[in-house]
Amino acid sequence: MKYKILTQISEFLSKFRKISSIKRVGDLMIAIRFDGDYELIFDLNKTSSAIYKSNQIQIKEYKAPFDILLKKRFNSAKILNIKTLKNNRILAINVSFTGSYKELISTLYLEFTGRFTNAIICDENSIILEALHHFENSNRSIKVGRVLTPLGEFEIKEKPCEIIKDFDKYFQDEFAKISLKNLEQIKANKIANIDKKIEILNSNLNILQTSDELENMAKELNQKANLIIANLHNLNDYDRDLKLIDYSGNSIKITIDASPKIAANEMFKTSKKLRQKAANIEIQKENLITKLEFLNSLKNAIHASNDANEIEILFPKKQGQKSEAKFSDLVENFYINGYKISLGKSQKGNEFLLKNAKKDDFWFHLKDRASTHVIVKSNKQNLSDEVVLFASKLCVQFSSKSSGTYAVDYTKRQNVKIQNGAFVNYVNYKTIVIKI
Structure with a gap:
């Protein structure tokens, strides 16, 4: 993250009056929604830190002390000021949150400083309340309860950078550039x-x-x-x-x-x-x-x-859970937005899913052709469009080896009647078209 780019972004963000919501959406990524509908991702990866717009799928919910405090002090907080610290690649977001008993003044420091890139939450007296990374070295101590030692100003030598005229376009282009590089590496x-x-x-x-x-x-x-x-x-x-x-x-x-x-x-x-x-x-x-x-x-x-x-x-990096190991030859489980999606890996796996699914779980199958069975554990909730799309894609990708356009039927398990083994009849279904 270039200093002159960060300075321009902080000036742009100064027009906003409120942080509507804030949360981690990745291990090193914080999503902040300003004034209700303008969301940015602050990516604190030390090798490629950036700020961009993205419709990311949240893989898991974070509940570490840092995340709890982030929500407590910054959700629905009034923005007092946003600035880039002089001669430092650090964005300081100063807010006020009025609770039931008192006003809380907090500052979130987003430090785009390479090796020590970090997110630090401080109170009005610069006492560290929490941080994404805790560490201590000869120059600085990032520990809860300590006074935050500000980084000294230094001469920043950078190549000339662009003047941002369209911030929406800049944030979208930044995401496209970074995500493409990361995507290829992750795939490999x-x-x-x-x-x-x-x-x-x-x-x-x-x-x-x-x-x-x-x-x-x-x-x-x-x-x-x-x-x-x-x-x-x-x-x-x-x-x-x-x-x-x-x-x-x-x-x-x-x-x-x-x-x-x-x-x-x-x-x-x-x-x-x-x-x-x-x-x-x-x-x-x-x-x-x-x-x-x-x-x-x-x-x-x-x-x-x-x-x-x-x-x-x-x-995922960590595959499944020990309690599911005995079923690993029959089904594969995936997790998205709190939903568990199970996929039959064979005829026996399909039969296992049909037998063990609850009546309110959702069942997916290719229309009018043989396919793997997919079950979404619903916990009696309606499925979001995102979950329906992901489950349907799984059904297609693990049933067909050729690209094309496929129709996927889905309905609640209570509407599926087993005829023989994994052969079924079903009613009251919806259909989604998937192209791969």
């Missing part, structure tokens, strides 16, 4: 992570033995074990290299690690396990293929997305 990181998972699954799939191979191994072990048992009367407990005649009259060598009787019993056990594994190998293979198909669909969805927050919802 997420896709690289998914590619690693795909590589591991492909490797597991390639080394997966066939049921015939496992059956043959089980049969061979069983035959050797029976042969040892049949010759126990001729064997000593200390024998390890056995030379026996099989049932076809052929000489066979068997090397064992324990006494013949114990070794034979272990062979029987292993043979039984191999047969069980052979019986389940197709299920294991199907699970691996299902996971691969899901990850490839997820990769395509991330690649097609033009919203960094949407990508974070699709593939």
Whole structure:
């Protein structure tokens, strides 16, 4: 953030009289709505700090002490003044909030200072009440209860910058420029992570033995074990290299690690396990293929997305919750604006969703064609257009591999009647058209 740009922005913001709302919309992003309808994002990323306009999707609600105090002192507060501190890339927003008992004077310092970029809340006596980042070094201490040490003025050397004539356009262009750079980096990181998972699954799939191979191994072990048992009367407990005649009259060598009787019993056990594994190998293979198909669909969805927050919802840094781990092979859960959206990853996953959804939850499905089932846990609330759109996009992206225009039907779960497995009839539905 250039000093001369920040100075122009503070002069522009000085025309506003009130902070209608203020909240964090990202770990390092604060959204401030001025005079009811003019909202700006103050991005405090130390490598690319900026101020811009954006219709960001709020990924989560922040409830840290900083956020609670920010709301208490600045929501619906009267703006006393907004200024850029002299020869410092710091925006100071001074406000007054009249509560039930007294007037609170507060200052929010938004410091666009590179390495130590920060947001600091102080009272009328410059006492630090809270900060986005707490730290202490030889020059400065940002700790609750301390007096804020102001940064000294210094000569700022910058290349000549533009004179902002249209602030709306500037804020929109700034968002477009920064978000495009961030978007490409986020996509690259997420896709690289998914590619690693795909590589591991492909490797597991390639080394997966066939049921015939496992059956043959089980049969061979069983035959050797029976042969040892049949010759126990001729064997000593200390024998390890056995030379026996099989049932076809052929000489066979068997090397064992324990006494013949114990070794034979272990062979029987292993043979039984191999047969069980052979019986389940197709299920294991199907699970691996299902996971691969899901990850490839997820990769395509991330690649097609033009919203960094949407990508974070699709593939968050911390995946799911431990309580949901046992269902991870059946469904995938996504979270947006306090809503939980579940997606069936297979036929069994679709059946699981239908069986466990509540009557007021919302069900999504492609119109007149096979698709994954999507359930939005509603908590008896109506869905916003944003949630409906996101759930519908998920339904399309994880059901079709080709781009095009798709119709998605959605209705409450109580309007969906199960015919057989995941095959259903439904009534009282709405339709949304999605283009991917």
